[in-house]
Amino acid sequence: MRRFFRWLLRVLPWLVFYICFGFVVFKFQRGVPYDDDCWSPNHEYFMVRKESLVSSWTWRHEDREGWVLIYDKYGNLVHRWDGALNTEGGPWWFGTEVHIFNKPQATLHLPTDAGMSDFHRLCY
Known part of the structure; x- marks a missing residue:
């Protein structure tokens, strides 16, 4: 269980970054x-x-x-x-x-x- 939380803490910032980046790209295309x-x-x-x-x-x-x-x-x-x-x-x-x-x-x-x-x- 501890191993899962370490993995989650390592992956979560990247996941948030990619979601925010995707939103910006979507808004950039639509205007x-x-x-x-x-x-x-x-x-x-x-x-x-x-x-x-x-x-x-x-x-x-x-x-x-x-x-x-x-x-x-x-x-x-x-x-x-x-x-x-x-x-x-x-x-x-x-x-x-x-x-x-x-x-x-x-x-x-x-x-x-x-x-x-x-x-x-x-x-x-």
Whole structure:
């Protein structure tokens, strides 16, 4: 019995380390939610903004890096965009396009109309 406890004390720190390391790798791959889900004006599409785990630890809120995932209302991925997540650069819904004015700038084309947004609201 004493031999088992010695073995457990030798193995337990490594086991805890591997579990913590696995959690960090899992979160690094999935990303951290940047803010709430954002629906298009007519609720046909929604976007999820996520930032990398490293960015969430090291950057100020205005300068964070991550990605924007745009889904249709059924949960099918339509677009993925990688870049800065500053809300001053959008993204904005313009009919069949989503405009992002952050670095790098992008225009993402949608299969159907998403509605028109104003410059005061990003989400509906």
